[in-house]
Amino acid sequence: MSRPFAEVIGDPIAQSKSPLIHGFWLEKLGIxxxxxxxxxxxxDLADYLAARRRDAHWRGCNVTMPHKQAVIPLLDRLDPLAERIGAVNTIVPEAGGLAGYNTDAPGFLEPLRADLAERHLFRMARVLGTGGAARAIVAALAGEGLTIVLAGRDPAKARALLDDLDPGGDHHAVDIAHFADPTDFAFDDRQGLLDLVVNASPLGMAGQPLLAFDMSHAPPGAVFYDIVTHPVDTRLLQAARAAGHRTVDGLSMLIGQAAFAFARFFGQAPPREHDAELREKLTS
Structure with a gap:
């Protein structure tokens, strides 16, 4: 007898951690x-979705590269955040057809919620990378009132991304090489301020070049967040901790975005009290 199911689609797909994460939660909840x-x-995207529309057991899918933009014209409705970002990573059947969501943005913000709940005189994020993940992250941070310095190999692309996602914002685009060399910039008092440094690029991932970031560019008390998940403890995070900064790793965003999708697929929140055990499974 068939059971309800959700899935993750992409090309390639073998590397996806989503089956492990969602399977872990399904087992814990006894679903x-x-x-x-x-x-x-x-x-095959159109044929895939056409077939799933007719499957009463299908609860939806996560969407990985390279389909996050390509699925959009095949859907009946877009959540406003997904529409703004221009990318969908979660599709669910709803009354009236297929709806597209982006859980990357709220998943990214989840480990920062305690920081964002505080009041600040000023909030700034240095975001490195201009790819699909950066779009979700920039949209999320702009929505939380952060001024963004977006760094990419092509500053014009970074500028266009900022203007597209938050046209009224006072944001800045720079060459990513700017952060590689030391600076003698004297940071002022950071009391009451929130500073983030976010690696939203594949740099530092296994098989990729390292991210060149000189710690002199990080204000005192900055929080470093690296979305790379392989390795989980990147060189950037190690250097940041050695310099006295708090760090957030890529599994935080990976698990966070999956949690928002899981609730849409299966109608209840995942059991987050088991996050430590889940992290062990993801890194073993």
């Missing part, structure tokens, strides 16, 4: 449902 990985080529 009689499955979560699978499904390899879907770009040319």
């Amino acid at each position: 009689a449902a499955d979560y699978r990985a499904c390899h879907v080529l770009a040319g």
Whole structure:
């Protein structure tokens, strides 16, 4: 007998951690449902969604690269945040058809909620990278009132991304090489301020070049957040801790975005009290 199921689609798909995460939560909650990985080529997206529309057991899917933009014209409704970001990573069947959401943005913000709940005189984030993940992160941070310095290999692309996502914001675009060399900039008193340094690029990931970031660019008390998950403890995070900064790793965003999707698929929140055990499974 068929059971309810959700899945993750992409090309490639074997590397996805989503089946492990969602399967872990389903088991903990005793929900009689499955979560699978499904390899879907770009040319097969329309046929895939057409078939799933007719499947009464299908609860939705997560969407990974390279389909996060390509699925949009195939959906019936877009959540406003997904529309603003221009990317969908979660599709669910709802009354009236298929709805597209972006859980990357709230998933990214989740480990920063205690910081964001405080009042600040000024909030600034230095965000490194201009790819798809950076779009969700910039939208999320702009929505929380942060001034953003967006760094990429092409500052014009960074500027265009900022103007697209938050046209009225007082944001700045720079060359990512700017952060590689030491600076003698004298930071003023950071009391009452929130400073973030976010690696939203693949730099520092296994098989990728290291991210060149000189710690002299980090204001005192800055929080470093690296979305890379392999390795979890990147060189950037190690250097930040050595310099006395608090750090957030990529598993925080990975688990956070999955939690928002899980609730949409299966109708209840995942058991987050088991996060430590889940992290062990993800890193073993």
